Amino acid sequence: xxxxxxxxxxxxxxxxxxxxxxxxxxxxxxxxxxxxxxxxxxxxxxxxxxxxxxxxxxxxxxxxxxxxxxxxxxxxxxxxxxxxxxxxxxxxxxxxxxxxxxxxxxxxxxxxxxx
Amino acid sequence: xxxxxxxxxxxxxxxxxxxxxxxxxxxxxxxxxxxxxxxxxxxxxxxxxxxxxxxxxxxxxxxxxxxxxxxxxxxxxxxxxxxxxxxxxxxxxxxxxxxxxxxxxxxxxxxxxxxxxxx
Numbered sequence: 147x148x149x150x151x152x153x154x155x156x157x158x159x160x161x162x163x164x165x166x167x168x169x170x171x172x173x174x175x176x177x178x179x180x181x182x183x184x185x186x187x188x189x190x191x192x193x194x195x196x197x198x199x200x201x202x203x204x205x206x207x208x209x210x211x212x213x214x215x216x217x218x219x220x221x222x223x224x225x226x227x228x229x230x231x232x233x234x235x236x237x238x239x240x241x242x243x244x245x246x247x248x249x250x251x252x253x254x255x256x257x258x259x260x261x
Numbered sequence: 262x263x264x265x266x267x268x269x270x271x272x273x274x275x276x277x278x279x280x281x282x283x284x285x286x287x288x289x290x291x292x293x294x295x296x297x298x299x300x301x302x303x304x305x306x307x308x309x310x311x312x313x314x315x316x317x318x319x320x321x322x323x324x325x326x327x328x329x330x331x332x333x334x335x336x337x338x339x340x341x342x343x344x345x346x347x348x349x350x351x352x353x354x355x356x357x358x359x360x361x362x363x364x365x366x367x368x369x370x371x372x373x374x375x376x377x378x379x380x
Contacts, residue, residue, distance in 0.1 A: 191371035247358030
């Protein structure tokens with residue numbers, strides 16, 4: 147079974163600063179996908195960024211980027227120029243390539259962006 | 262992206278009654294849908310996976326007779342909580358797996374969730 151670990155239950159960052167959320171995972175699979183989801187107070191799950199394991203290049207989506215270290219099984223999320231609207235729960239998730247889309251979630255990191 | 266709707270967004274029911282939650286993929290066909298349960302300030306817990314036209318696969322510890330899942334079409338899955346009790350009160354989220362409009366494989370699109378309160 148795959149496990150996803152987020153070791154930071156809560157984090158805080160000032161507006162315009164940069165913050166990194168950590169995520170590690172454990173798997174014996176070679177074909178898989180990694181995701182970061184954001185869940186704001188509305189509780190709607192929003193896909194922030196995804197990474198295919200077979201791609202060496204780190205994924206980037208505007209202010210969001212990942213540091214994917216496949217050998218270390220690490221998948222951290224960097225948020226640059228933090229905005230108040232980034233305040234949310236962030237979940238790291240793992241999907242096996244042949245799983246039929248099932249996601250394994252980490253426990254989440256609550257991020258607070260302060261003025 | 263792709264849009265997944267859930268209805269109702271909030272429901273209050275009396276103990277012992279049943280309640281049905283609908284999950285619809287609005288602009289794509291979802292071969293697989295998922296139902297999650299989320300407790301306050303906790304992560305999403307997968308309850309079951311449903312494939313169109315076949316029986317749902319339940320995760321260990323989830324009572325299949327209590328949480329009835331029907332995936333009758335490629336755009337609709339329903340979760341019925343039967344004989345609800347206060348401990349069933351929770352936030353239920355559905356998601357649909359598919360390519361959506363992005364054309365990318367291996368993505369899940371989430372509904373906005375349903376808050377169930379059993380009194």
